[in-house]
Amino acid sequence: MRNAGGGTIVIVGAGLGGLRTAERLRRLGHAGPITLVGDEPHRPYDRPPLSKGLLTQPEDPAEAAPLRTAPYADLGIDLRLGVRAAALDIAGRRLVLDGGGELRYRKLVIATGLRPRMIGALAAGRAGVHTLRSFEDLLSLRAGLRGARRVTVVGGGVLGCEIAASARTRGAEVTLVETLEQPMLGALGAQVGELVAGLHRDRGVRVLTSTRIRGLDVLDGVKRVVLEDGSALPSDLVVAAVGAVPNTQWLEGSGLELADGVVCDRMGRTSAEDVWAVGDVARMPHPYGAGTVRLEHWTSTADGAALVARNLLAAHGEAQEATEVPYFWSDQYEVKIQCLGLPSADDTLTVAAGAPASHRFLGLYSREGRVTGAVAMNMPAAVARTRAAIASRTTLDELLDQAPWDRDRARTRP
Ligand SMILES: Cc1cc2nc3c(=O)[nH]c(=O)nc-3n(C[C@H](O)[C@H](O)[C@H](O)COP(=O)(O)OP(=O)(O)OC[C@H]3O[C@@H](n4cnc5c(N)ncnc54)[C@H](O)[C@@H]3O)c2cc1C
Structure with a gap:
């Protein structure tokens, strides 16, 4: 069994990032205590259905879509719902709770997400x-x-x-x-x-x-x-x-570096020792370009949770950097829009397959001849096949030539 060097891992924010971090820690064999603190009264739930199926369905839903269907007992964590973190004492390794009380931590993960602007x-x-x-x-x-x-x-x-x-x-x-x-x-x-x-x-x-x-x-x-x-x-x-703003009010005055989110490195480490951040609240170096970004995406949050869980348990000097390609989807009417990579609004868009007018197409974004991302409407398999090319920043010409979304062409290529 691996563990994080004794003591409790405290995760603040019982949403997607918080829950997935706890689950991944257990899957990696961490046997030590984990406390997951969330200010909502509900067990972690999925937000994407809130603007889609749960909004359009005829009857009011009795509950939100749970993020975990397996029993919580199997996870063996101390789940504190309806509990808000009020402050962080980094030197004392203490999380101060609203209404009194505190939690001591060995390692802390911040996953407090956003609130609407x-x-x-x-x-x-x-x-x-x-x-x-x-x-x-x-x-x-x-x-x-x-x-x-x-x-x-x-x-x-x-x-x-x-x-x-x-x-x-x-x-x-x-x-x-x-x-x-x-x-x-x-x-x-x-x-x-x-x-x-x-x-x-x-x-x-x-x-x-x-x-x-x-x-x-x-x-x-x-x-x-x-x-x-x-x-x-x-x-x-x-x-x-x-838009939305990061839930970092409780971190004001803690000394942690904040800048429209919790500032992290590519490994998810914040400016304080043993304090990590995942999900919508985390601001990381841009995966390809200059500056930093906060990705407000479901899949990137899940990827970030897996990364931070692994790095939390890694031996000194063995933490890894984020490598996953950013991804989001959106469902509007009967159209599924998907975007891989991090294109800029002024990147060049080239239609690679399908017909935009019929809302079924694959487009490739590029800048200075290199692919920066892909977008699709109702072509999920096609967009998925561009992932490797986006990760390696292939040239647009090369990708159009390979056409991995075109199975027939891929099969006949020598
Ligand atoms: C309506 C909606 C639709 C979406 N649809 C899509 C989609 O189609 N595709 C896509 O890629 N992404 C979508 N997203 C984005 C995706 O849901 C988020 O990226 C994801 O939920 C981020 O997870 P998180 O854990 O970082 O934050 P959250 O899920 O927001 O969880 C953070 C939790 O921390 C709690 N918290 C905050 N402050 C404190 C505190 N001080 N103490 C204790 N707890 C605290 C919050 O109440 C919340 O429960 C959607 C988001 C919304 C809101």
Whole structure:
């Protein structure tokens, strides 16, 4: 059995990153005590269904989609739910809990994720503005949607687009407002953003791009989202999907390096000895380029948990760096959008297979002739076959020549 040098491993945040770290530690043979602390009352649950199936299904769900279906007893951890971490004492290796109490740790993993951001223009009408991160947010949004005819979604990122699609699927009249020239532009660039806009418009969503919100007011009991040109969108329900901020308030004053997230190296180590970070809250060096990134993706969080668990148990000098290719998916209507790599919005997009207009295609992003990522609509097998080329930063010409997504061609190649 391996263990982390005696003492308790404390994991803060009982979401995907926290749970998967605990599970991986056990799978790697760590037999010592593990405590998993989470401020939500629920056992770890899956967030992607909140904006998709759980939002569109006819009946209110009784519970969120569990991340673990095997018995918790098999995991042998001390699971503390409804407990919020309030502060971290690095020198004393103590986690201070809200409402008193503390936990001593030998090693600590930070996995506290994000909370929705609220923009100033909507903050005044905050009471009636929905956000979506938790199961409670989902239930509140579902209740609001029940009587709502006109729905305005502010923010055309991945989450805003999914909420717009789900609200439209439920039959609402939906307006999607985005400040940039296209929805999902930051993640996928203008060309794919235009396809996403078209997908929504085809389904009857009013997509307003290059449009800023000035404020929110209530007239005769009806909310009005006021745009910068002075026009207004009467709305029975308003959802803000304008990004999220890392849950690091409890780390303020701890001395840990924070910069829109917990700053880590490529191994998941923070600036403090024996303190690690995983998931949406972790800011790591860019896997290919300059600077740092926080990946707010499900698969990257699971990959990060596996990495940190392994490194926590590794002998001195044997910790490994992250090597997994970033990946996210999004489901909107009947279209599955998938993106591998970390393309920039201004990378060149080359269609490699399928037809974008029919929402079934594979596109390759490149910069200076080298592949930076791939995007697909409804071609899951094809995009998966580009993973190795993205990891090794193959040239675009080489990848187009190899065409690994084209089984027939791959088979006949000498
Ligand atoms: C609605 C929605 C849909 C999504 N859909 C997709 C998708 O289709 N594809 C995709 O790739 N990704 C998707 N994601 C992103 C994905 O779910 C996240 O990347 C993933 O949940 C990150 O896991 P995490 O453990 O870092 O954070 P979380 O899952 O947020 O878990 C963090 C936990 O820590 C708790 N916590 C915070 N502060 C404290 C504290 N001080 N003390 C104790 N506990 C604390 C939080 O309450 C939370 O329970 C979606 C996210 C959302 C919200």
